[in-house]
Amino acid sequence: MLGEVNLPPRPSQGRRGESDGRFGASALDKPAQKRLSSMCTTLPPRRWPSSGESIRGCRHAIYQEETLMTKAELVEKIAARGNLTKAGAERALNAFLSAVEEALCKxxxxxxxxxxxxxxxxxxxxxxxxxxxxxxxxxxxxxxxxxxxxxxxxxxxx
Structure with missing residues (x-):
């Protein structure tokens, strides 16, 4: 399980590397740097956490991750809400997408x-x-x- 790391206060505006609100793992103490670097498996997040907020498992400890729904996740949601199998939900989604594509091509x-x-x-x-x-x-x-x-x-x- 990934650990939880509390962030230091947001850096002040000033030097080039800090003016956009970013700082790397070097702003953290050595044990925190090791924990973060060993746990990082995500892309850099997009939002600075609010004060007191902590993030899990990313050495890019500044922003919160963007959320992205893949086709597989959409199929799972359709299957769950429509009381369908995943295969049936995927066929329905593919039929919808091909119908929209066909109409737009015309x-x-x-x-x-x-x-x-x-x-x-x-x-x-x-x-x-x-x-x-x-x-x-x-x-x-x-x-x-x-x-x-x-x-x-x-x-x-x-």
């Missing part, structure tokens, strides 16, 4: 009332710049998928 809108709308938009040809050489180049026109959240989803988030 330049159609997909509206899920309350959730949101998937639509295809055309991007115009535009000028860009190669960051290495500074050379100007033309970025070709393309189609983009846009998602506009519905009122129910917006209300659930706020």
């Amino acid at each position: 330049d159609s809108k997909v509206t899920l009332t309350g959730f949101g709308t998937f639509a295809v938009e055309n991007r115009k040809e535009r000028q860009g710049r190669n960051p290495r050489t500074g050379e100007t180049l033309t970025i070709p026109a393309c189609k983009m998928v846009r998602f506009r959240a519905g009122k129910t989803l917006k209300d659930a988030l706020n």
Whole structure:
């Protein structure tokens, strides 16, 4: 099981390495450095913990981890809430995704009332710049998928 480490106070603004609120394991005492470095298995988290808050198991002891739901986790949730097997939930999710893809390929809108709308938009040809050489180049026109959240989803988030 991963240990719990209390963080030192947030560093003051000033030197270059501290101005963005980051500090490494060197700001901790030696035993804490060893515990953190041996337990780190995550990507750098994204948020500075509030005072008194501690984090578990990451030497990047500054921010809290981003949450990301994978397709496998979504399948598990669908199976649990829909009283389905995981295989059945995965077939349902794949059928949904292919139906949305098929509709968008035909330049159609997909509206899920309350959730949101998937639509295809055309991007115009535009000028860009190669960051290495500074050379100007033309970025070709393309189609983009846009998602506009519905009122129910917006209300659930706020």
